[in-house]
Amino acid sequence: MVGVRELKGGWTSRMRRLDIAPANSNDNNDNGGGGEGYALVLRSFVKPFYRRHAPGLLAREAGVLRLLESGSIPAARLRAVDAAGEHCEHPSLVMTHLPGSVRVREDGDVARRTVLLARQLAAVHAVAVPEQERPRTWQAWTSPERVQIPATTKRPLLWHRAVEAIDRDAPPHRACFLHRDYHPGNVLFTGNGEHLAVSGVVDWVETSWGPADLDVAHCATTLALLHGVPAGMAFPDAYEQAGGTLAAGEEHLYWRLLDALAFAPDAEKVATPWRELGRTDLGTPVLTGRLEDYLQALFDRYA
Known part of the structure; x- marks a missing residue:
């Protein structure tokens, strides 16, 4: 290991990139081939709450990464896991490093990113x-x-x-494979403009089995907070155009509100990593105002 660099944008865990020196040319490994250096990512649960729950969270992520190895979802490959922290300072997981970067800035690619996010989520939900x-x-x-x-x-x-x-029972729904924490902070992109592309989907610790509407709702709320209400309202439409299926009317409204209200009162939990990524404009008044406007927009459209 020849270098370690902190990766920004996370909240639940500490993320570090590990740069590995070139291996002996006679070695064969699928991290980068003989004689080539490569990078890994080390996820460590440091905060007391997440450390307590680390065995379940990391075991789940390890299982999901194994499941996705043979498919088309651009996920990292598992290298090692110490879910209980028996060998590491903290409960940790090591995986391959994916190309690309998190894109949360206001720029000319927001609409294009929204479409690509929707297409990728539809593909996640189609995983058998x-x-x-x-x-x-x-x-x-x-x-x-x-x-x-x-x-x-x-x-x-x-x-x-x-x-x-x-304040009711959840509507009946057809369950599928969910990322469960799908939002722009957990998707990597490469390129710009017409060359923009999704290069990775990360953070599979919350993966669940449930309604597609819930994953869509989470990404839509996040987009509304990051880029304004229209961006959040456009995401489900892009998802359906990508082939996804959502509930209608008040049943869909339930899932959207259930997610949005989890960000109350001020979305500060997600605002901190966003500011680390350059979105210093997202102060508490801005986020609270957007969340309120988003709730109103949901009622206006679906109630």
């Missing part, structure tokens, strides 16, 4: 998984009693209406 290898059943990330309404809101009725809309 044998019943015995299916990941865990999806879990909600909020509930009516856990939603934190912004103290500064001037639209309390909007928030209460949104909370009431998720």
Whole structure:
């Protein structure tokens, strides 16, 4: 190992790139071939909460990476896992390094990235998984009693209406393979303009089995916070144009609200890594305002 570099943009874990010196020319490995250096990525769970849950999270990610090895999804390949932290300072997983970078800036590629994100997610949902290898059943990330309404809101009725809309049993749905934390921060891109392309999908620790609407909702909320409400509203349309299938009307609204309300009151959990990636414009007032506007847009379209 000849170099270590911190990778920005993560929140739940510490990510580092490990640069490996060229191997002996007689060695054969699929990391880069004989005589070529290569890079790996080390994910370590350092924060106490995630360290406690690391055995399940890392074991799940390791299993998913193995599952995806033979398919067309651009995911990293597993190299080693120490889910309980028995050999490493922290519970950790090592995987191959994927080309590309996270793109969250405001630029001329936002619309194109949205389309590519939707196409890639439709491909993820189409992954065939044998019943015995299916990941865990999806879990909600909020509930009516856990939603934190912004103290500064001037639209309390909007928030209460949104909370009431998720105070019900989940709608019936057809389950599929979910990334479960699919958003621009977990997708890598190469190129620009007409050469823009998805080069990798990362962070498979939350992978689940559930409704496609939930993955779509999560990415749509994130796009609304990053780039404004129109971007968030456009994503599900792009997903359906890519061949994906979503619920209609109030059933789809349920999944969108369930995800959006998990970001309340101010989306600060995701804002910190976004600012590290250059989005210093995303202060609390901006994010809270966008989240409120997004809730209103959802009711206007689907209620």
